[in-house]
Each structure stands twice: as C-alpha cells, then as structure tokens.
Amino acid sequence: MLLNGTIECGGYVLPLKDTVEFSLTGTTIAATAQLEAPYVLTEGEDTVASFAGYVQTAVYLGTEEGSVRMRAARELPTESKEAIEAVEANLSALTTRVTTTEATATEAKETAEGAAASASPSVRAASVLYVNASTTLTNSQLGDVRDLIEDFVQGAEYEKGAIRKYDGKFWRMAQKITSTTSQTYLPGTGTESLYTLIDLAADGIRVWHAPTDATNSFALGEKAHHPGEDGPVYVSKRDGNTSEPGTDQWWVLAE
Known part of the structure; x- marks a missing residue:
C-alpha cells in the first residue's frame, strides 16, 4: 500500500477513537512530517482507506529497523476543543482537592454530579477522547472518570x-x-510487567493491594479500602505510601 501515493505503508491500526497510526517504510521522519492531509491509502488503483479531517500529531521511529510510525487524529471542532480545556481544568481542580487532607467524599460527589448534570453530548465525547488519550491520569482522578x-x-x-x-x-x-x-498478552496474572492493576471498589475508591512501584503507591490524601473492597476506608498520610493500612502511622481511618 501507498500513503498519499508516495510512501510505502505496511499497515495501520486505530489505537484510540478517531486516531490512526501508520507503519511506514522507505522513508524518514523529516519526509513523513511533510505529508499533507487528507491521508489516503491506495493499493494499485484502489483506495483502501481515507482519513479526511485528520491532522498529523506525531512522527517517530518504529520498533522495527528502518520503519517510521505516523499518528494522526481527527481534528476537533471548536466546541470540543473548548470542552477538553474545561475537562483539563476540572481534573486539575479535582487533583488539588483529593491531595489535601481536607478533601471529603461529599465534595467529590458534588463535583461529579455537577459535571454530569451540565454535560452535553459533545462535552462527553470530548471528555472520553481526552481521558482515554491521557497518560498522566492519576489513580485518584480515575475514580471520578x-x-x-x-x-x-x-x-x-x-x-x-x-x-x-x-x-x-x-x-x-x-x-x-x-x-x-x-x-x-492480556492484563491479568502473569503479565504484571506489562499492565498494572488499579482495583476500584463500587464507590470509586481503590482497594489496597501491596504496591509494586511508584505508579500504584498511594498519594497523600488518597483513600483505600482495606482489607478488600468491603473493608473500612483509610486515608494516606504521605506521598508514595507503600505501607499496609492499619500497620503504622502513615494511614488513618477516614472520618
């Protein structure tokens, strides 16, 4: 296949909604970056796929020698861009609240209910796109989204x-x-080096499991059920908390 009639394409995947990633050969990052939309895949005289309305978001070296990867995403309308900015602001505000000892379950619940009440379909769509594209979403934020x-x-x-x-x-x-x-390899037992479990109870609070690294330790002010999802709720008293609730001074029972 050829991408835009000039670059060899071994295939493409859709890793996220409204996102496409091409696997290219016989090209360079600089040459690929010069490609202009729309992005069209052809094989002979046949059009295999067309991605109109997409914009290039990343070009980088592939994992196979001599390969280049190009990612493109559907360009968002102004309303959706504004919605994403609003979601980012809400998540930032939420992070501030949940990482202080004064944060309460009532505040978090009211925040979530208020956002849901005011959300239009376009805002929700933008929120889904933003949240699933994020690689920096904290474990505390996850409970609310x-x-x-x-x-x-x-x-x-x-x-x-x-x-x-x-x-x-x-x-x-x-x-x-x-x-x-x-x-x-699917998430689960035996693939912990690939996927880290974030076990949430029905109320959105994490169930305590012994942390394996910094990504699943507990932040200051973060809550955890222990033992199990039906256990009482504890509040972490420090960042990077890896100790077991109820065994030292770094956890206190939630009021």
Whole structure:
C-alpha cells in the first residue's frame, strides 16, 4: 500500500477513537512530517482507506529497523476543543482537592454530579477522547472518570501510562504496548510487567493491594479500602505510601 501515493505503508491500526497510526517504510521522519492531509491509502488503483479531517500529531521511529510510525487524529471542532480545556481544568481542580487532607467524599460527589448534570453530548465525547488519550491520569482522578474509560482492545497499541478496562478492572500500561503484545498478552496474572492493576471498589475508591512501584503507591490524601473492597476506608498520610493500612502511622481511618 501507498500513503498519499508516495510512501510505502505496511499497515495501520486505530489505537484510540478517531486516531490512526501508520507503519511506514522507505522513508524518514523529516519526509513523513511533510505529508499533507487528507491521508489516503491506495493499493494499485484502489483506495483502501481515507482519513479526511485528520491532522498529523506525531512522527517517530518504529520498533522495527528502518520503519517510521505516523499518528494522526481527527481534528476537533471548536466546541470540543473548548470542552477538553474545561475537562483539563476540572481534573486539575479535582487533583488539588483529593491531595489535601481536607478533601471529603461529599465534595467529590458534588463535583461529579455537577459535571454530569451540565454535560452535553459533545462535552462527553470530548471528555472520553481526552481521558482515554491521557497518560498522566492519576489513580485518584480515575475514580471520578472511570465511566469514561474505554475497554482494552486486543491488537491495539497503547502508550505507557494509558488506562483501559479489562475483565471488570482497570489497568495502567506499565510500558508502551505494541499491537503484537496486546494481541498475545492480556492484563491479568502473569503479565504484571506489562499492565498494572488499579482495583476500584463500587464507590470509586481503590482497594489496597501491596504496591509494586511508584505508579500504584498511594498519594497523600488518597483513600483505600482495606482489607478488600468491603473493608473500612483509610486515608494516606504521605506521598508514595507503600505501607499496609492499619500497620503504622502513615494511614488513618477516614472520618
């Protein structure tokens, strides 16, 4: 196949909604960056796929020698761009609240209910796009946007830090996940080096599991159920908390 009639394309994947990633050969990053939209794949005289309304967002070296990857995403209308900016602002404000000891469940609940009440379809669509493209979403923030997280898809590529839902639980990519990796290895027991479990109870609060690294330790002010999702709620008294609730001074029972 040829991309825009000039560059050899070995295939493409759709790692996120309204996002496409091409695997290219016989080209350079500089030459690929010069490609102009729309992006059209052809084979002989046949059009295989066309991505009108997409803009180039990234060009980088592929994992295979001599390959280049190009990512493009559908350009958002002004309303959706403004909605994403609003979501970013809300998440930033939420982070400030949940990382202070004065944060309460009532405040978080009111914030979530207020956002839901005012959300239009375009705002929700923009929120879904933003949340699922994020690689910096904290474990504390996840509890409030968990309904927006998309399912893990076999054969898709994911950036390190992205979060997806699989088998009823949430998983953070512990490293960049290629399409081959996601097709072969699924989140769960035995693949902890690829996917880090974020176990949320029904109320959106994490269930305590012994942290394995910095990405699943507990932040100052973060809450956790222990033992199990039906256990009482504890509040972390420090950042990077790896100790077990109830065993030292770094956890206190929530009031």
